[in-house]
Amino acid sequence: HWTAEEKAAITSVWQKVNLDQDGREALSRLLVVYPWTQRYFSSFGNLSNPTAIYGNAKVQAHGKKVLTAVGNAIQHLDNMKTTLSNLSEIHAQKLYVDPENFKRFGEVLVIVLAAKLGSAFTPKIQGTWEKFIAVLVDGLSQGYN
């Protein structure tokens, strides 16, 4: 259900992503903008303010891990649901993450990409990314049924 143009829009943006920097930025923003998401990361140490969050090595490592998983999903656009089923079950049955938070993370990720790419992140490309995020969130939420 992806056109060649949509696939190109997703992969060309992803080529510009830096997993370390952008992963840190996305996860840090999630933790600052939606502070209740901090409850899942009680083992990460000090998350009491933005400076502590951005400087937290565990946040950096985990942001990279999450974006690496997003990149893996991008390599499997035509069967994202299967690709994400295992990860979804981990979040549902082991980590007990409220799936609403996947949407929040998706929104934050789009903002990080927009800030990074500026005018190159055209409305058309944003539209394709919103669709990608919706499919990603769907895939991550399947294990909650």
Ligand code: ZNH
């Ligand atoms: Zn998550 C983990 C991915 C979202 C929370 N994650 C994880 C991992 C991965 C991921 C890959 C690892 C796993 C293993 O180890 O096996 N995530 C992901 C993605 C997304 C996400 C892709 C979207 C897009 N998460 C999320 C959210 C949250 C979370 C939103 C909340 C808020 N995760 C989590 C946790 C964990 C994880 C808590 C665990 C961590 C540690 O290290 O402990």
